[in-house]
Amino acid sequence: MSKILTIAVAVTLLVFAAVAAAEELKSLRGVAPIDEEVEAPDMKQVHRDQAPIPRNYVQQPPLIPHTIRNYDVDLRNNKCLNCHSWKNYRTYNATKISQTHFVDANGVDLADVSPRRYFCLQCHVVQTDAEPLIANDFKEVEALSH
Numbered sequence: 001m002s003k004i005l006t007i008a009v010a011v012t013l014l015v016f017a018a019v020a021a022a023e024e025l026k027s028l029r030g031v032a033p034i035d036e037e038v039e040a041p042d043m044k045q046v047h048r049d050q051a052p053i054p055r056n057y058v059q060q061p062p063l064i065p066h067t068i069r070n071y072d073v074d075l076r077n078n079k080c081l082n083c084h085s086w087k088n089y090r091t092y093n094a095t096k097i098s099q100t101h102f103v104d105a106n107g108v109d110l111a112d113v114s115p116r117r118y119f120c121l122q123c124h125v126v127q128t129d130a131e132p133l134i135a136n137d138f139k140e141v142e143a144l145s146h
Contacts, residue, residue: 028133028134044129044130045128045129046066046127046128047066048067050065050127051065052065053065056140056141061123063124063126063127064127066126068080068121068126073120073121078113081097081113084096084097100117101114101117104116
């Protein structure tokens, strides 16, 4: 009995796979085959030094309102901290790092930026003039409406 059930499940999966393969796959790459190299799209315009950009949802990491081209953020250097550290933010009129960035995974307060928060560009991205890649019906949190 279990052998028949296994065969039935396998046949069902094969039918679904065949139907899915027959439908046209839509990709952000366009219609180019996966093994074909396509020309990269033009770089988006990054706005230089603008006011902080409003957030759209609670806990959203702030967007970066300036270019970060040639910024080093690696194990030895973090250019972001030159301006955004608690020591320097006033000098550069920059947003200071949130206190949450000084707490480790166990909830212990640290004297320096937590290793899990050190690589800023994991969460924070530069604001550009890019249009959404796909249509969506996202609505911002009402409490954050501008």
